[in-house]
Amino acid sequence: MNKIKTINDFDFKNQTALIRVDFNVPINELSEITDDTRIQCTIPTIQKIISEKGKIVLISHFGRPKGVPSKIYSLKFLTDYLSKKLKISVNFCENCIGKTVIKKVKKLKNGEILLLENLRFYKEEEKEDENFAYELSKLGDIYINDAFGVVHRSHASITILPKFFGEKKCIGLLMKKEIQYIDQFLSRKNEKPITVILGGAKISSKIEIIETIINFADYILIGGGMSFSFIKKEGGKIGDSIIENNKIIENTLKTIFNKYQNKMKMLHLPKDVIIADSFNNNANTKIVPIHSIPNGWMGLDIGPVSIKTFCKIIEKSKTIFWNGPLGVFEFSNFSLGTRSIAKAIANITGKGAFSLVGGGDSIASLKMENCEKKISYLSTGGGAMLASLKNEILPGIKAIKL
Structure with missing residues (x-):
């Protein structure tokens, strides 16, 4: 700065x-x-x-x-x-x-x-x-x-x-405030446990970030549509759930699994998921293990076991980073997972943890629970915030420095 x-x-x-x-x-x-x-x-x-x-x-x-x-x-x-x-x-x-x-x-x-x-x-x-x-x-x-x-x-x-x-x-x-808070997050590596929560539909925007954070985070919680790429890589059945079919993503995932085998315990995927037979709020639903989604059904939110597991990890964290919803939270019947995570982060922040949240959907879910003011810092840039985690000077900031 x-x-x-x-x-x-x-x-x-x-x-x-x-x-x-x-x-x-x-x-x-x-x-x-x-x-x-x-x-x-x-x-x-x-x-x-x-x-x-x-x-x-x-x-x-x-x-x-x-x-x-x-x-x-x-x-x-x-x-x-x-x-x-x-x-x-x-x-x-x-x-x-x-x-x-x-x-x-x-x-x-x-x-x-x-x-x-x-x-x-x-x-x-x-x-x-x-x-x-x-x-x-x-x-x-x-x-x-x-x-x-x-x-x-x-x-x-x-x-x-x-x-x-x-x-x-x-x-x-x-911009000054954004840089200061992201620097604060990156410099608080001694404030452990560090938990990073990544959600949203696309894994392509976050796959490189996982390679960076796996070196300093204590827990990485994966939810939302991007979790199905991991489940498929592990050989699970994902039914009609959203997935990015991209060779580069597949190869990068393979590299992560091979390169960081000894660190994979820190990466937590949902254990169960709420599935629906169509993409709408009033679809028929049921709860199944995330590795066993039948054809014709799609995962639209994390299930109750996953919510409990994720919230327990958040409750013992000292530093938290969150980007991306854990389900299709804009549908009220599939918003519980994301809203539960939002409340858990707000609660632990009130007890002294440092929390950094970015991305329009994540902020929207915090506002649903009226707890956006209980977060250490809300970033206005989801993609930019993620890119900052690579610890590289971003193009727009570099242009000001020259």
Whole structure:
């Protein structure tokens, strides 16, 4: 952290701050925000610059429009929300680069904010295009990255844009906090037992992480859809349960099983699972051993024995990391496993344990139980938080250091 400049290192009076934020928030069919955590966490950075009589240009992505402009993925719906939250009128520009944008930026007065359209309407954003980054760089005097949720991505606004600002680049208050808490987790290896809980549907995003954490964790609890890849590797029957059929995943799993045979005792898979005959909340259900799921049935939540086993491990832990639900928690009949884990983590945190939780689904389950404020730190970036566990400098942070 000492080598990275923050917004506290600059005076923003009469300066235009180009802030890369992560406003990729979940919305419902009425375009209403269902979880504004990422926006709320960036507001302190915005308010500090405004209080110093600076000007602000906000840039963000939203969804996956794949380089094609679309009303569905427009950021315009955020202007009213931001104006109410900040108690300042937030203006909107329907482009990210070009003469029209530059004119609007030049007209900004101290204390004013301009939100630009979705960065991913330009295919150049995800291709790390240098010319696109250069055009964006014309819109500010100081570059700020406060978008932890995408700091692990090699995108133009994250990795290329900062280099056009020389020494006038830094991280925001949210990014500073994220880095500090992840560093705290990685430095608390003596606070044992250390328990890492990994869930969610995809194993591809977590398989490399397992190879890292197996070297310092005391317990690794695996749940959710990703657990079925392990069960299949062990020769179990998983029925119609979700699984990623990927040769690379299979080979990596094989490597883990062979390389870390003496450490496999720390890896805990569910013993039982609640299965359903279709993917909906009102499906027929029963509880079976996770290695014996019949054809035509799929595992949608961990069972009561697994819940008890996992919670007992959490209750004796001193350091906890959690990413990903243990089942299809958005269906009320398959949410007990995830909600039980959320409560167990909140309870042990209240007794002095350090807990770090990230990922939209994990945070949503904590909110279901009204215990999100009982966690040591809630990270705004699930994928970025996981990538941080590799103990490597993430692309977006590296770009600020250069």
